[in-house]
Amino acid sequence: MNPRQFCRERGYTSAIALTYSFDPLFFERVVLSDLWYGGTGDIVVVGDQHQISEATTRCIGQIRDLGKRYHLTSANCPTFHPKVIIRLGQQGAAVWLGSGNLTHGGWGGNEELAIAWKIDAKDPAAAPAIQGLISQVMEYSVGSMAKETIGRLIDHEWFTAGGDPVARQSPLMITNPGRPLADDLLDRWNGRRFTHMRVFTGSTDEGGRFIHWCHNRFGIEHCTVALSVCVKITCTN
């Protein structure tokens, strides 16, 4: 999974990037250059408020393009942890979902996982899938300017036409500020049973309580956990 190739692919004019940690120097040098190469001019980054504040203070005087070539806003919650890039254009959207931040480490320096997929504008489920996502992002964005900017980014005919609202759920879930992920999962998979589960993570909860919970709620019998080799595994049970 090459994030640079993802950003350099042509055909998408706007982008929304969600991140926890943000390095403006790396972003302006590498990510922004790649997005421009890919024809993306309207760019909004939503990041964790503490991380954004720390990074902009640290790099003060060295940030060149902020406010001119991209918009940066903090999420209105204590910790904002998603790492997603949504690129939008007339032909549809491309989505990158990974574990890496918009930093040198997150862009391939660390061991990070990601998936990416495309959504075709002709697919009736395209608009609802992205709309769901954008509306969740909107809930986190502070200020009218950020909301206005995001509103402008999604101004594509296929998107505003709305598609078929009952066609399909968004494949991507972002937790809401006031609601735990567990509740969202229960809603989404209500009544469904599974036998196998694969978990990709940088760290796990102690005692495997998440796996227990999945077993109890969805009947998971076999679970494969992919961990970085750097993670120390402690088994209490």
Added chain:
Amino acid sequence: MPADMMPIPDWVDSESEPIRGLDLLGLRLPAQAIGNILLSGITTISPTTRYLSIRAWLIRTFELSGLPATWKAIEDFAASIESAVVLGNLLVNPNMPGLVGPDRAHPLVESPADPLPLGRLVVQLAFNTYAGPSEALGLSSTLASGLPALTSERGKPLADEFEKAVQGTRFRAILAGGTMPASASRDVLQEFGERVRVDVIPPGESTWILNAIMPANPGNVAGANERNRIATYVTLLELADSLKREPQDPDFFQLVARPDPQVSLAVQSILDDWACYAVRDMLAVTHEAAMNAVMDELAARHGESAYVDATTLIAEMLARTDDINSPLQELGLLATNESYENLTFQELERRVENAARPTPGCSCVQRWCGDLTEPSVRRLVAPGTVAVFGLLPVAWLLARRRVDTTQAKGIEMLQSLSSQGWSRIGMQQTMLPLLQQWHRENRTLPAVIFQLVRRTVEQHLRIAWSRLVTDPTKDVALLIADGEQWFFRKKFRHGRPASRLRETVGWLRQLGLVDQQGITTSGRDVLCRGHKILVDKAPGSSL
């Protein structure tokens, strides 16, 4: 894509390979850019003057050979001729210095083989490495076809002189037959070697090389003003005369930095311009050394944990007060019973200004007596220790002190000190505003040093990432940065921009203008000639 067809996650891989690189903070380039303007026609890989003659003759001989006018043909031809030159020289003197390709030639010479094969000895031929100097000295130019051509004013006369040296040799006779031999006997090569010794330049060749270095009517050749080169050579000859020995790099830069009534008016302007070089040189050295110290520290902690908190790391390094105090005390900016931790930036600023009080009547470059100069700061830089941290603010303050921006030429010099602006810690864009801010906010000295160390690492990352954009497959970053966290990747050793003054003095020596006793009789003649050329034109800004 429907949710039930979602792909499985995969590892993120930007497909860039960590590689080695040069000028990893990008701070040598501004110095080198100034140096190239002031001293054209010589590089660090062109130390042997006579290769200029060899190359000129090689181009001329190729033109007359009837071989196809292609790059491959001339390269093959050059490879064979060069191997004959190297083998011939080594047969005359097995320890001959300054040859291109002796490593492969030595085993051949030491073997019992006879004849010896003629062929490429090095990847990069002297024909190519001396192309830049040759063009900058107006000896040759490059045709639209990519092939070199001699200039009639300088290149052809030099080739003719070299032809006189090799005329009558058996090797020359073989070449005149229109064939390039695949081998040559030891006798033939030794006879040829006697005539093409790279440590002896016949007077006729010497005259034409000097005419190229110091043309009577200097102009702009290959984008460089020849007057600057002449003035630099004249300065080195003046130094040799006053020192009664060969001048060295520190002699030159002390002359640049300090007031000296003996300096002739003819070279005053070029010394001012070299002062800009000295400033950028000092900045490159101090920041690279600071990077060196940070990387050594990261390397030492590499085993403890993957990522290191940047703020903690720098703070802990700054706690080594004795190390940081030491160079400040040596420069006389800190008393032995003081510590830098208790100083404000304003206090350091005041002490630097006191120690560097400009001598009245200076030009746009301010000069002062005493030891607080760029060469002194560079001399105190030791590899891999935090001592250099204390030198960082001193280097910035000295840089500001050096140029008087109230004068028109000072403003011009400020431009050259600000080349490529904020991406290279430009004086105007980065240094002056930050110095003002630290003064205005009355920052503590540790806070300023902290910021400068951090800035050093960011400068490296900025350069590494810029190169990554240009070529996504090559990553020269020494560390991985993830927000406040740093992760060690590669060791780093600091260095210095190449002034090429050592090579220039080498050329002066080979041309018989300087020796162990200083300037020679020929050197004095050339010095007079240089003065005459320089006074014919009014001095002005060269940069």
